[in-house]
Amino acid sequence: MCLICAELTKNKLSSVEARRNLGEVHSTLKKDHIFEILKLIWQKEDEEYETMWDNENMWDTGSD
């Protein structure tokens, strides 16, 4: 595990920030580990997408 994984699992990085960090350090990482980080980023993007929908649904509440 590297700093990016650690911060992603602690929710200290957004998916965008994690991608930026990965771009800076990927040359120092093994390919296998880059894929592990990408999987975490994809999970994060799913979470952010769901959160976005939760917020939209919140706005919809009471519109009926």
Ligand SMILES: [Zn+2]
């Ligand atoms: Zn890592």
